[in-house]
Amino acid sequence: AQTVTQSQPEMSVQEAETVTLSCTYDTSESNYYLFWYKQPPSRQMILVIRQEAYKQQNATENRFSVNFQKAAKSFSLKISDSQLGDTAMYFCAFWTGETSGSRLTFGEGTQLTVNP
């Protein structure tokens, strides 16, 4: 069974600084996708970034980037130049394909607070 672990329930950062959220996962699959989702107070689930396991290059989306370490099964999210609007719950998630019902397996979440 796949598992995803986020060991930091809460984090805080000062505006304009950089913060890294940690995520580890466990799987026996060789190909899969990893995601970071953002959930602001509106509760909407917003895709932040996506990484395919076969791609060695780390994904980036503007101020968001990942450090994907496949051998270590680690997938951390770095947020640069943090903004007040980045305050949200962040979920790491894992997807292995449609044979398992197209299920996303989520971590427990990390509540990030950006302070002015």
Place this chain on the structure above:
Amino acid sequence: EAQVTQNPRYLITVTGKKLTVTCSQNMNHEYMSWYRQDPGLGLRQIYYSMNVEVTDKGDVPEGYKVSRKEKRNFPLILESPSPNQTSLYFCASSFRNEQFFGPGTRLTVL
């Protein structure tokens, strides 16, 4: 606009009173899922459907039912809700590795 809609967005009910949360998508996706979100547990899949009339259990199916009579709709049914089903519920439709989430339904069972 491509979207997944859920209704109601908020619901407070009492133990044992049957309820249905509706979910509809306009993207012609075959796959649809229901998740529940609880503090410290993230989101967990309740049920999923691979197409019309094809449904299967996810990780936490106890106390829930679903149906898929039309491709666009995937309602979640609680026949006899209990307080431990108080949660935030999300419907999602997906195409390959991309998931589209509804806005969520906050359910409180007293």
